[in-house]
Amino acid sequence: MGRYIGPVCRLCRREGQKLFLKGEKCYTDKCPYSKRPTLPGQRGKFGQPARTKLKDYGIRLREKQKLRTIYGVMERQFRKYFEMARRMPGLTGENLLQILERRLDNIVYRLGFAPSRRAARQLVRHGHFLVNGKKVDIPSYLLKPGDVVQVREKSRQLDIIHQMLKKRGRVKELPWLQVDKAHLEGRLLAIPSRDEIPVDVNESLVVEFYSR
Secondary structure, X not given: OOOOOOOOHHHHHHHOOOOOOOHHHHHOOOOHHXXXXXXXXXXXXXXXXXXXXXXXXXXXXXXXXXXXXXXXXXXXXXXXXXXXXXXXXXXHHHHHHHHHHOEHHHHHHHOOOOOOHHHHHHHHHOOOEEEOOEEOOOOOOEOOOOOEEEEOHHHOOOHHHHHHHHOHXXXXXXXXXXXXXXXXXXXXXXXXXXXXXXXXXXXXXXXXXXXX
């Protein structure tokens, strides 16, 4: 399956807001978006590409692309999540966000064991985490309430994890997650409600995009 391997700060510039894809760098003065929040693209005699006013389709498309970019999910899998959310009881948009938040790579990021979802995905793929005592190296693995995520014994000396634990003040405490720094583990306590998911997107526009 294909994946985006280009500069991620370009994606923030495309969406016109910080998506916090680079972890710690996004909070510093070195953040490329802070220096140049303009559209990416070639600059010639006509100057910097200008943002044009989007029509309804474009607004919905950009919101869908933004949500995909935040969680690092490709289109085919994202559409699969949408179909799953649509079959669930409740609001489809909220269900979609809850599914994305339950991904193992996102949980590792939310627990503060990785500086970004991209870094968390790499750590998971390299087999550094256990779920309920068993090694899981699938970033898209969906956790259930009560599941415990912990760093493998052989991986407990990784610098990236200990550096992040020292910076936990940067990590937003979430009521649906429990973190045990001493044992390098965390637990998913419950499925989060929409108010408990700190993602700046309008999920109803994503639903409208796929329902057109």
